[in-house]
Each structure stands twice: as C-alpha cells, then as structure tokens.
Amino acid sequence: MLSHPSRRTVRGAFVATAAVVAAALPTAPATAQPSAADALAKYNELSEKASKLNQDHLKAQDDLKAKQGELDKAKGDLAVAQKAEESLRGQVDVLTEATYSGARFNQISALLVSDSQQDFLNRMSAINILAADNAEALKNLTDAVNAADAATKSANDATEASKKLLGEVEQKKADLDKQLKEAKAQYDSLSASTRNALKNAGDMSNISVPPGTAGKAVQFALDQRGEPYVYGSNGPDSWDCSSLIQKAYAFAGVSIGRTSYAQAAAGRSVSRGEVKAGDIIVYYSSQSHVALAIDNVRAVHASTEGVPVKIADINSIGPISAIRRVEG
Template sequence: MVSHTSRRTARGAFVATAAVVAATLPTSAANAQPSADDALKKYNELSEQASKLNQDHLKAQDDLAAKQAELDKAKNDLSEAQKAEESLRGQVDLLTEATYSGARFNQISALLVSDSQQDFLNRMSAINILAADNADALKRLTDAVEQADTATKTANDATEASKKLLAEIDQKKADLDKQLSEAQAQYRSLSAAVRSQMAQVGDTSNISVPAGTAGAALQFALNQIGKPYVYGSNGPNSWDCSSLIQAAYRSAGVSIGRTSYAQAAAGRSVSRGEVKAGDIIVYYSSQSHVAMAVDGIRAVHASTEGVPVKIADIDSIGPISVIRRIEG
C-alpha cells in the first residue's frame, strides 16, 4: 500500500462549489446575501457549460486525428493501387504488342510450322501459356483499376470529411472561447471571500492506495492535488478533468481516451454501491465531467477554473452518469 501524505487539500467539483462554500463560510448576514449565492450558482452553470464545450472541442480534435489517419491510409492505398495498375498495364501492353507482331499462334499455324509431333505439342503448350498469361494479366489489371478507383473515392471522401471537421473544430473553439469569457467574467464578479474559499485545497488526510494498476493511477491523481484547472490542459502543471484521468492511467501503463466521453466507455460498468479506489466516475447526462474514486465516498478531480485539483464527496460533484472500472 502507498501512502499519500501531501498537505495539499482536495479539489471540489465545479458544480458543487456553491454547496461547499455555503457549508464552510461563516454564516454571517453578509455571507447569506442571496446575490452572492446567485452569482456563485451562475458561475457554476457557466463553468459546466464550458466544460462540455471543452470536451466537445477535444472530441472534434480526436475525430480529426482519426480521420487524418484514415486519409493517410487511403492515400497510401491509392499510391499502391496506381503502381500495381501501371505495372500490369505495361505487361498487358507487351502481350498486346506481341500479338500484333505475329507472336500469337493458333492450332493451325502451330501445325503448319511444326517440324515434328513433339514440336507441335511444344508450340501448343506455349500458345496455351500465352493465352493464360494474357487473361490473367487482363484480370489483374481490371482488379487494379477498380482498387485504384475505390482508393481514390475513399481518399476524396476522407479529405472532405477532414475539411468539415476542421471547420467544426474552429466553430467549437469559438463557442468555447465565448463561454470561457462569460465564465471568467462571472468568476471575477464573485467576492474575495468566495474565491478564497474556492481556492482552498480541502481534505488533508492521509490516503492509502491499493496495489496494482488502479492504485498506481490513483496515486498519480492524488499527487496532482493543488495544481490548477485549465480548460484543455494536458499537464503536467495544470489539468482539465479528463486529461487528469487519462494521465493517471497512462502512468499506470493503461491507455484510455482523452475525453470524458471516451472514458465513459472505458473498462466495465460498476454500480454506485460497488465503487472502489481507481474507478472512473462520469457525471451529468452529457457525460462532460469525470473524477476518480479515492474510495467508496470520495473522489479526486480537476473541477473548474479557480479551483485546484482536490478531493470531494463523490455524490456532491454532480449527478452520476456512469461508473467504469479499468482494472478487475
């Protein structure tokens, strides 16, 4: 078992920040002002929307990478098909040229020019071989032309799809930037006391992690506590929710998808009552946020801008969509 002894506290969920702040701030009349609660609630809503747009943008980038790989393969297939077509066309041309140069024989001509029965049989054998070669070459040429046509269509389709994905990525990036701008403006409108509370690291208890892949992944995630959340960041100095989970399992030797959408399909499904250390917990019907279980009660996650990577109550983070187990 490995012990996590860092004094950094855990990171709260961006949609649960209002509840956390309400529970931890002094209950003076000033802190109980509805306008402060409304401002924080609005920030959480904007942050949740930004998180989804961030995952959408990341997914579009993954889709483009996959489509580019498909395009590269299609181009390679097209090149090979064209080379095969060129080679076979040359062979057919040689056979055709030989035919018109008098190299084509038939049974009568073979009989007339043969010096003996054996010579006749030899000539007939050569005629049959030539005919078979010609037919085979023609068939292979036809197949090569068809393959080249198919590869050309695939390459053209992949090219058009890539262009559409590039345009989609640009639009999603613009949407994300707009949403981030609104969320950041709302964050700046929060009181200093609220922002200070959001920046607290939280849980400072020692945590023992299990042996094996899940334990190694969890230890990595715990080691990131206190680092800032940045939309689209891949570490090592800052994270978004899904990059933290991906990096944690990568450190344990397991490859999972970059987005919370992909992670919602990783491993196998487990119920809320079965949750144990290292399980991936995906939140909201949109599956736009993800955390890693510390145990059956707590989870570590990168929640939102203004809040460091920290530990929170599993059920306080948001409505759970799916829980996935990578190991076991």
C-alpha cells in the first residue's frame, strides 16, 4: 500500500514552495526617506516661491499706492473744475439777467435812442463790450463743464482701478500666506543640525569698503549681518531681500525702488566680470531675489526666513538674472 504523506511533510512542502514563489516575485521597494540634502533643496524651492510671492505682493501694494495717488489728484482736479464751473455759471447768470432787464441793446435800438452821433458810438461800444464779455463767459463756462466732466471720468476710472488693485493685493497676500505655511512646515521638518547651519550668521569679521556712495551702502548692509529675515519687513531689526538693499542705498543718500523688480531696473547694467562693491545682483528668471556685492566674489543678502542676513559667494546664491550699478 502506498503510504500517505504526514501533515508535517505537506506543510513543509507548502512552505518551501511559497518561498520559491516569493523569491521569483519582484520585491516592493521600501519607501525611501528623503535625505537631508533633499529636504533642504525642497525648503529652498518653497522659499524661492515665497520670495517671489512676497515681491509680487509688495509690487501690488506699490501699484495700489500709485493708483490712489492718481485718484486723489483726480478728485482734486474735479473739485477745482466744479468750483470754476460754479463761479462761471454765476457770471453768465448776471450777464443773462442784464440782457432780460434791458441793459442789452441791439444796433437799431441804440440808433433810435441816441441823442447824437457820439452818443450812438458810445452805446455801440458798450454793446460790443457786453457781447464780448458774454461770449467769453460762455466759452469759459463750456471749458469748465468739459474739464469737470473729464475730471469726473478720471476719478471714476481711478476708483475702479483702485478697487481692482486692492483685490489683487488681498489675493497675493493670501497666496503668500499659503506659501509661507508650506515653507515653514518644510523648515520644521529639517534636522536640527541643518536648521542650526541655516541660522549661522557666517562671516562676521570687519570688512573694508570703498569710499563713496557704494561703500556706504555696503557698510550699512554689512552692519545688518545676523539680523533675521522676515517677509515684507522694512527693518530696522529684520529684513527681506529688497528692503535691505533699498535701506542700504537710502543710508547712502540714494533712493531706489522697494521691490526686487524695481531694483532690477535701477542704475545701469554691468557684466559679471565688472562686478564691484555696491552692485545689485538680481537672481532667478523671476528676478525675485537681490543681493549687494561686497566685491567681485562675495555679496551680502537677506536670504530667506530662518536664515539671517549674511555673506555668501555671489555665484552660490542662485542663477544670476541681472547686475545693476546704481552709482558710478
């Protein structure tokens, strides 16, 4: 008789077969944990996007301020035009009333009531003067009415444009807040050692600067080393990239725009090989970040939140979009 295999033998065969099948199947890769370098790269990417949104928000605020200035001027022009129209209407009303009360004469009535040739000439002269006055008053009134209409349209247009820009400012602020939240979450995910490295203020040594306007601007920026980066901040104890550059040049007596976009058009263009102290280095195709050259190799800049104002190699900060020389 054939013997039946024992349960232990069957179970052993099943296990062996399962092992062979498992070995033949592709193994699912384990979920890879992001490296410190990857996490930092992601943080830098999110920070760059936040920096652009910050500059967009600042530009929208500048645009709104300019449009509100136009609106204020339009309202002022309208008030002047309305006052002129009111005054001229009074003048025309006086002349019209004089006409209806008999103070106006035509040539025939002047001839009929004149006592002499000289009296006739005097009456005709008065008639001509009154007619000229009336014509001029009517023309001035027409001009004033047209000016008031134009000023009204300008004021209405400026009002609508301001409302639209205000909506854009609010939307860009909402976009910025969302992006900042993502960047903050990514920053918090970094290792303690990476965060400490980002917080390091770097070279804090005394650095000689050239005389003149550019040197004053550079010295101001260097004096801010170690101070924190805060989106939208204008100093004096925290900065974003463009406010640091603007205030540095203001300290040197030169007025430049608030945003990186405005600073990318300041002064004149110079090449990378020509870079010297005081030149504004504009980064990324979006032109959303700026730094101030210390010399041909180094620049000082407010980098991003979590990183203080510090010195960095010009080429290491990011892809250069433009270089502008404000003075010299």
